Amino acid sequence: MKMPDDVELPSYRDTVRMEWVDYNGHLRDASYMLIFSLATDALIERIGLPAAVREARSRSIYTLEAHINYLRETREGAEVRVDMRVLGHDAKRLHLYLEMFADGRPEPAAACEQMLAHVDTRVPHSVPFDDDVAGQVHALAAAHRALPPPRYAGRLIGLPAQAPGKSART
DSSP, rough: OOOOTTOOEEEEEEEEEEEEGGSSBBOHHHHHHHHHHHHHHHHHTTTTOOHHHHHHHHHEEEEEEEEEEEEEEOOOOOOOEEEEEEEEEEESEEEEEEEEEEETTTSSEEEEEEEEEEEETTTTOOOOOOOOHHHHHHHHHHHHSSOOOOOOTTTOOOOOOOOOOOOOOO
């Protein structure tokens, strides 16, 4: 699936660290979420909410839900890139799609879908984005609508329904 050349995909880059690797020598499942979380932090800055603004305005972004698809093993030392897309938004929320690529390979190692909320940290409860931030969110979402549908977004988790009287076998 070819991406349009003129669409900006905010990206985050990192290297898989020793402390992120499990006893199998692979990136630990929780560490995938850590990398996606760090990427989301970069996106939060990109939309106009760096630490100084969050502190001055008593605003932040909270994760409401996340779904990860683990697609390929990733090992210590791998260079990873996370591309981020805004799939949707309203006055208070962001629906994001992130794909992690490792060592320059064209196929993703993992994909993550997240729902985030803009929060007043004094209360805390969700509040509408400030106008400047809302403008950045809207601009990214508008640009990302030109992209092909994300491969791993909207997936459900569950076992197929069993006929009455049958048991699932592993």
